[in-house]
Amino acid sequence: MRKSVLLVCCVVLAAGILVAEKAHAPKIDPQRMHDTVKYLSSDELEGRGTGQKGGDAAANWIAEQFKSYGLKPAGANGGYFQDVPMVGVRALPATTFTFVPANGAPVELKNLDDYVTSNETQTESADIDAPIVFVGYGITSPENKWDDYKGYDLHGKVALLFVSEPESNDPNFFKGKALTYNGRWTYKFEETARRGAVGTLIIHRTDLASYPWEVVRNSWGGERSYLKLEGSPKLKAASWIQLEVARKLVAMGGLNLDELYKQSQSRDFKPIELPVHLKAHVVSAIRPFASRNVLAMVEGSEADHRRTETVLYTAHYDHFGTDPARAKGDQIYHGAVDNGTGCGILLELARVWAGTKPVPPRSILFAAVTGEEQGLLGSEYLGKHLEQLPVQPILDLNYDALAPIGIPEEVEVSGAERTTFYPEVEKTAKEFSLAIKPDAHPEAGHYYRSDHFSLGRVGIPAFSISEGLKFKGHDLAWGEAQSKDYVEHHYHKPADAFVDSWDFTGDAKMAEFGYALGQAAATQTGEIKWLPGDEFESAQKKLAAGQR
Structure with missing residues (x-):
């Protein structure tokens, strides 16, 4: 303004x-x-x-x-x-988030310490049991000749992605060091919802987000407010996860997060489906106002x-x-x-x-x-x-x-x-x-x-x-x-x-x-x-x- x-x-x-x-x-x-x-x-x-x-x-x-x-x-x-x-949405203690690998023991996450989430569909209960797909930055930007999806169908799946956007010093490529809207968390949730995802996990990194986990925790740990739904697709679980939690998640699939980060810097990147499901039960208090x-x-x-x-x-x-x-x-x-x-x-x-x-x-x-x-x-x-x-x-x-x-x-x-x-x-x-x-x-x-x-x-x-x-x-x-x-x-x-x-x-x-x-x-x-x-x-x- x-x-x-x-x-x-x-x-x-x-x-x-x-x-x-x-x-x-x-x-x-x-x-x-x-x-x-x-x-x-x-x-x-x-x-x-x-x-x-x-x-x-x-x-x-x-x-x-x-x-x-x-x-x-x-x-x-x-x-x-x-x-x-508006509608106020607050995740209740009954909410559960569990990573379920194809081989190995499930890992249940701790709310606020490991993750925060909000049900954008503005319903009291939502269940997810879906494969997790790493989609890099989750960006489609024709003007930058960039597409992290490469035609991948995200319907019914959970997107895992980094906040921010590809590294650049070129002012003609994602405006160089300046962050464009493609790098904002709001864009990530909007774009993955448009593509049919049921949930999204944004990987928090302080250097990329420009603020520490405590800010995310304070901002998302209580009631989240939304404009009353007007028909656009929304996520059952719009979520952030801690960096170390993301490391453990991709390791469950035999991958290394640092290597995935390097791959995500390339225009040739393609989505990677992990042999891990997110099983979530999101229970929310809903307050129209x-x-x-x-x-x-x-x-x-x-x-x-x-x-x-x-x-x-x-x-x-x-x-x-x-x-x-x-x-x-x-x-x-x-x-x-x-x-x-x-x-x-x-x-x-x-x-x-x-x-x-x-x-x-x-x-x-x-x-x-x-x-x-x-x-x-x-x-x-x-x-x-x-x-x-x-x-x-x-x-x-x-x-x-x-x-x-x-x-x-x-x-x-x-x-x-x-x-x-x-x-x-x-x-x-x-x-x-x-x-x-x-x-x-x-x-x-x-x-x-x-x-x-x-x-x-x-x-x-x-x-x-x-x-x-x-x-x-x-x-x-x-x-x-x-x-x-x-x-x-x-x-x-x-x-x-x-x-x-x-x-x-x-x-x-x-x-x-x-x-x-x-x-x-x-x-x-x-x-x-x-x-x-x-x-x-x-x-x-x-x-x-x-x-x-």
């Missing part, structure tokens, strides 16, 4: 915010951000779990803030909410078509709720950085835009979305149901997890360079004395891991705005150390908790930068497009032609 900017003539108001010439706006207030993040990450909101009391309370509170700013409701029935029909996106807007000034177009700002408000099973320490996943900070920025932008005079030709839409931690669900629903919006997005600027650790001297806008809006982004960054830096860890596939992706994949130019690793008064190594510490000790853990001494001046700068980009995009007359040849260009053409 990252977007754009226009207007060459900008002035710095006493408030410290860069705005288009003749536009007057309140100043971004770091203290308001501080207070927002403090409240959203407090014990009172119980980790803002999707479909849970704390998450619902957060949505209500955000709607109240939008109303207090004087923003127009942009949800259903004249309100601030868009209902997102409706979560909510929170939508508000500033209506544009133009009477022509530009008023029906909008610059969209997004940030997810959900986190992981609570984990009563944690015997020691904090049971609340506070989500202060992820994504209390994005909400703090979104609300300040909403307040400032509500007070901006004159209003720009295009409208400005704000979406606090739900279910990001469950797989970008709220933004996916938003993108699939654009007809429910009163205005149509022409650009999405997303904010997700901006640690308030200092004044950034760099900005990351990965994905902006793939749009016609990028020259404006470059110009605005220069005006803010921000060096645009490429994604510090492109192999992690960050573009496909936040809500802007849901808008991008339906054709809307979209990117996130975040700080780089260089901060005022510190060298690059300091920023890298801060990032590493967050990922290792706070990311998707209860330790992502609020620190009262945090200084939100840096986050305010990121908000000001996004405001200026929004001014530019809302004022310019031309279209914002994906560049020719981009993976989302065809989706944008279909969107424009009404062929979604």
Whole structure:
């Protein structure tokens, strides 16, 4: 959810915010951000779990803030909410996973320590007794001349595969070191389900996934939320397994995992059926519910078509709720950085835009979305149901997890360079004395891991705005150390908790930068497009032609 900017003539108001010439706006207030993040990450909101009391309370509170700013409701029935029909699925202790070799003793796995699983078919019980097939990375990518399946029929079988994608330093082959969507776990489950698999086992490797097993365990160990089924095929067991478990599994078939990994780097790779079955009994608690996106807007000034177009700002408000099973320490996943900070920025932008005079030709839409931690669900629903919006997005600027650790001297806008809006982004960054830096860890596939992706994949130019690793008064190594510490000790853990001494001046700068980009995009007359040849260009053409 990252977007754009226009207007060459900008002035710095006493408030410290860069705005288009003749536009007057309140100043971004770091203290308001501080207070927002403090409240959203407090014990009172119980980790803002999707479909849970704390998450619902957060949505209500955000709607109240939008109303207090004087923003127009942009949800259903004249309100601030868009209902997102979901189903919660939680694997129960009665669930069993057993590897059964053709020759040898069965091996039963231990939930959470050896594997995690979820029944995407959203039924209370599912049984599997099927052969396990190693399919490399499980990727079919005609543009990269890559097909791991080679016509193999996966119906009724269990796919075993690596997360990520083939190793490459060639920018023309799977974008080199940068991870494409083919490497994401969501793609793996989608593709194997499309091919008829009943289950999928993703082999976890910290270096390939970019996060340790504890993150997988925390993310998948409790209830998983899904959009209510709309007919696409789903897996009875969408699963991750530990690396060492995978080693033992393939050894049961007389194979070596390291050798299989080497084979999977070749275009000549073909699926290998192991002489091992997965026998699984997946017992789940099923909970239908409706979560909510929170939508508000500033209506544009133009009477022509530009008023029906909008610059969209997004940030997810959900986190992981609570984990009563944690015997020691904090049971609340506070989500202060992820994504209390994005909400703090979104609300300040909403307040400032509500007070901006004159209003720009295009409208400005704000979406606090739900279910990001469950797989970008709220933004996916938003993108699939654009007809429910009163205005149509022409650009999405997303904010997700901006640690308030200092004044950034760099900005990351990965994905902006793939749009016609990028020259404006470059110009605005220069005006803010921000060096645009490429994604510090492109192999992690960050573009496909936040809500802007849901808008991008339906054709809307979209990117996130975040700080780089260089901060005022510190060298690059300091920023890298801060990032590493967050990922290792706070990311998707209860330790992502609020620190009262945090200084939100840096986050305010990121908000000001996004405001200026929004001014530019809302004022310019031309279209914002994906560049020719981009993976989302065809989706944008279909969107424009009404062929979604």
